[in-house]
Amino acid sequence: MFLKNIDLIKGLYYSKAASLNDLSIYTGRSVPYVTKGIADLIKSDIVKEVGIRASSGGRKPATYSLIAETGFIISVAMNQFLTRIVIVNMSNEFVGEVQEFELKLNDNKDAIHSLIACIQAVVVNSGLPKDKFLAIGITMPGFIDAFLGNNLSFLKSPEETLVTYINKQAGLPVFIENDSTAIALAEQKFGLPIARNNSMIINLGWGVGLGMIINKEIFKGHSGFAGEFSHLPLHKNGKLCSCGKQGCLETEASLLAIEAKAIEGLRQGEVSSLVKYDTLSADDIITEALKGDAFAIKIISEAAYFIGQGLAILLHLMNPESIILSGKGSVIGKLWLSPIQQAMNEHCIPHLTTYTQLAVSNLGNNAQLLGGVTTVIENLYKLSPQASISEPA
Structure with missing residues (x-):
């Protein structure tokens, strides 16, 4: 399954429906290459023609999409306390309900075994054929070495690497990514248009994560650990952070x-x-804040102001086009915006804030789940040695 034309499959997955010309632009390939590739995918029952696009003149172009049931991806979104799992088809649609499991990462020696049991239960209960599943995308907090397949902070594998162990137990390819980096991927592919090129994606959760999009690419730094926004030492409050230091933004x-x-x-x-x-x-505090509780709003506003102070540092260093508030806490919506903007205005050179847009994600609490799916899609070539056909002369 999906043994070739990975670039075309990615283009169709992210666009849902595209013409030959759209795919030529997306892949940077010639129209003849795209035409042959789409024909091969249609013969393989992976792609179908879905309609004719309106045209202002000339021949109306046909549009194509992936056939939803050709494959399924398991997305696993973990935080320190809760694991959410959903099956997603090749039309980027959730299949069934999102399943939630209480699974604590801290001081839990059985966490990896519990995670595998949760994944296996979701696969069995889905009733879908095992050979229809492409891979598992797991996103989680911590220092993630996606290249080696290990989480250096949580989920210690009893043997080999984390990815290898889960792959053996679950019987499916596994890809892992830091939750904030994955959320940034999801925002770039499925979120607001202003997240496409140069954007700082803030993961509002149990920590305060950061995913960076620079020149249309995810930036992970030299060792893959860039974006530890939570641990900027901004406060002299004597409070111990989860990293072992004191006074972090978190x-x-x-x-x-x-x-x-x-x-x-x-x-x-x-x-x-x-x-x-x-x-x-x-969750209770968020619920009451959205209902107008003054004390809940006050606490959230204070936290938002501190985030704005941290963002002022990022603005001076990175000068992004946009800052997107995403992750679990983004459901609070506009309650974040005013105090964050106030702090940015107070601590930034005006020229920097003038040309940077601040917005709340439109993906809500699904951003991390979509990040897990995107992590798999971005790694499809690793499932298929023959990634694409040769370009025709």
């Missing part, structure tokens, strides 16, 4: 920090609808 601006501040505020007698929750979570 200690004041993450969802964990928001949770801690809310619990402490209620203990000190703050008036808030949050008192009705027996065990307060970040």
